[in-house]
Amino acid sequence: MLALLFATLAFSIDAMLPALPEIGAELSPDALNRAQLVLSAFVLGMGVGTFFVGPISDAIGRKVTIAGGFALYIAASVTAHYAGSLELLLAARVIQGIGASAPRVAGVAMLRDLYAGREMARIMSFVMMIFMVVPALAPLVGQTIILFFDWRAIFLVYIGFALIAFGWLWLRQPETLTPDRRRALTPANLISAFREVVGNREVKLYTAAMTLGYGQMFALLSSIQQVFDQTYDRAQSFPLWFAGIAAISATGSFINSAFVMRLGMRRIVILAYIGASALSLVALALSLAGVLGFPAFFVWATSVFFIAGLTFGNLNALAVQKMGHIAGMATSIVTAISTMLATLIAGPVGLLFDGTAGPAILTAVICSILALVLMTRSERF
Numbered sequence: 001m002l003a004l005l006f007a008t009l010a011f012s013i014d015a016m017l018p019a020l021p022e023i024g025a026e027l028s029p030d031a032l033n034r035a036q037l038v039l040s041a042f043v044l045g046m047g048v049g050t051f052f053v054g055p056i057s058d059a060i061g062r063k064v065t066i067a068g069g070f071a072l073y074i075a076a077s078v079t080a081h082y083a084g085s086l087e088l089l090l091a092a093r094v095i096q097g098i099g100a101s102a103p104r105v106a107g108v109a110m111l112r113d114l115y116a117g118r119e120m121a122r123i124m125s126f127v128m129m130i131f132m133v134v135p136a137l138a139p140l141v142g143q144t145i146i147l148f149f150d151w152r153a154i155f156l157v158y159i160g161f162a163l164i165a166f167g168w169l170w171l172r173q174p175e176t177l178t179p180d181r182r183r184a185l186t187p188a189n190l191i192s193a194f195r196e197v198v199g200n201r202e203v204k205l206y207t208a209a210m211t212l213g214y215g216q217m218f219a220l221l222s223s224i225q226q227v228f229d230q231t232y233d234r235a236q237s238f239p240l241w242f243a244g245i246a247a248i249s250a251t252g253s254f255i256n257s258a259f260v261m262r263l264g265m266r267r268i269v270i271l272a273y274i275g276a277s278a279l280s281l282v283a284l285a286l287s288l289a290g291v292l293g294f295p296a297f298f299v300w301a302t303s304v305f306f307i308a309g310l311t312f313g314n315l316n317a318l319a320v321q322k323m324g325h326i327a328g329m330a331t332s333i334v335t336a337i338s339t340m341l342a343t344l345i346a347g348p349v350g351l352l353f354d355g356t357a358g359p360a361i362l363t364a365v366i367c368s369i370l371a372l373v374l375m376t377r378s379e380r381f
Contacts, residue, residue, distance in 0.1 A: 001173065002111060002123075003130035004165045005066070005103035008073070010131060011161060012042055012100055014138035019151035026151075027086040034086060041090040045097020047340060050105055054332025055193070057106040059185040062113070062328075063175050069102020070166040074159050081155040096158075103165065105331050112320050112327040113176035120321075121260045124313030129253035132246055132309060139239055183326065193329040202378070206319040207334050209269070209374045213311055214342030216276075216367040219349040220304050220360045227357045232294045245302045252309025265314035266378055272310040273372040279303045280364040287358045297357055304364060318378075 016038055024035030049069070057065035076096035083089035111120060111127075145153050183189045197203055224242070229235035260268060283300040286292040316334070323330035345363065352359040 001165075001168050002107050003127045005107045005169065006127055006131045007134045008100050008103055008162060008165060009046065010134040011138050011141075012096065012158060013039055014134070015142035015145075015154055015157070016042075017139045018143040018146055019154055022146065022151045023086075023089070027083075027089060037086075037090055038093055041093035042097040042100070045094035045099075046101045046104075047097075047336065048094075049098035049101030050332055050336040050339070052332070053102045053105040054109060054328035054330070055183075055185060055190055056328070057102075057109055057177070058183045058193070058326060058328035061175050061177050061182065062106045062110040063170065063173070065106045065328075066102050066169060067166065069099045069106070070162050071099070072096075072102075073099030073162050075099075077155045077158045077162070081152050103169075105335055106328065108316060108320070108331045108335070109327040110173075110176045112324055112331070116321055116324060117317060118261050118265060121265045121314045121317035122257045124316055125253040125257035125260065125309070127253075128309055128313050129250045129257070132250045132253065132305070137243070140243075181325070190329075193326040194333070196326065197323060197330050197333045200322070202322065203319050203330065203334065205374055205378050206315050207338055209371045209378075210312065210315040210319065210334070210338040211341045211345075212367040212371040212374075213308060213315065214338055215345030216360075216364040217304055217308050218342050218346030219363040219367075220301060222346050222349055223353045223357070223360050224301065226353055227297070227360075230355055231357065232297070234294070241298065245298070245305055248302050249305035249309050252306040253313065254309075256310050256313060260314065265318050266375060269311045269314050269318075270372065270375045272307050273368050273375060276303065276307045276368040277365065277372055280361055280368055284358070284361045284365050287356060287361055292357065300357075300361065300364075307368075 020035045020038065023038060024031075028034040053065060053069065073096055076092045076099060080089055080092035080096065083092060108124075111123060115123060141157070142154055145151075145157060183193065225235075225238060228238040228241065234241065256268060279300055280303075283292060283296065286296055319334045320327055320330045345367070349359050349363050
């Protein structure tokens with residue numbers, strides 16, 4: 001159920017990829033590249049919503065917060081379906097992103113209400129395993145919809161997806177934040193909770209490690225299509241290769257769920273970043289020598305996403321482990337900071353693309369080693 005809630009984000013982004021040429025041709029024929037703003041607008045809304053959803057869910061409960069988010073999401077989807085201009089479509093996508101942030105943030109807070117530590121990490125691993133498969137399937141779903149209908153029909157599928165996810169939650173999941181544990185949405189409470197989260201050394205350390213993990217993954221995503229196209233001349237088969245990467249990477253979350261109770265969250269993350277550092281150093285050496293063939297690149301790229309499956313669930317659980325009384329605020333801050341800072345890492349890397357995977361690999365080397373250093377320091381906690 002939680003995986004389906006999280007999948008709303010990935011599905012809302014990746015299912016739009018095949019529609020961009022048609023959106024540009026219909027709504028912005030003089031500037032086709034503006035159609036890419038449909039993706040950026042959603043991410044912008046998601047980032048804005050992330051800051052507010054957590055504290056709101058701490059005050060009124062998780063289910064009501066998610067209900068409000070889905071209501072916004074559905075209303076924005078209807079508006080986008082009928083949008084007659086690119087500007088209205090972009091505005092609808094921003095609101096859609098704000099709505100989609102509710103199930104993501106309040107969903108993690110709901111999980112923290114019920115579980116903590118290794119048990120939370122184990123369940124997060126199952127969630128991430130399903131979540132990581134969605135980006136592989138979403139473009140194919142979007143392409144199929146366009147083939148039989150048109151790009152506007154994708155928003156109707158979004159509505160159906162949201163209704164199924166929310167219906168499952170509303171009918172089957174009791175509220176996890178009881179009234180006696182809620183915090184009034186007052187400036188004093190917000191400031192107090194914010195200071196507690198950002199002042200906690202463990203939260204800061206694990207958020208920094210998560211930022212580095214997201215940073216290397218986003219850096220690869222920013223240029224992976226160009227690498228497949230310009231470096232290895234595999235543009236036509238890229239969707240299939242990417243689906244393979246996603247499918248293999250999902251096993252990382254499964255492996256983590258199987259061993260986290262026995263080995264512990266920190267140990268798995270440390271071992272994962274040792275492996276990531278070693279593989280990225282080998283890939284960098286091959287790239288600098290000009291002998292990084294496609295098989296080696298594919299193995300390295302898969303390892304980046306595989307490491308994400310081993311680490312993200314654990315790092316999320318570690319970051320909010322002692323924040324159960326303000327789980328919503330903690331989740332909002334951790335998610336917002338790690339995502340935004342990771343974007344700042346990845347953005348310049350995409351602009352530095354030089355026809356090779358070199359910049360992305362170098363970023364992975366730096367991020368993996370720094371994350372390993374941080375996790376080694378975390379042992380003292």
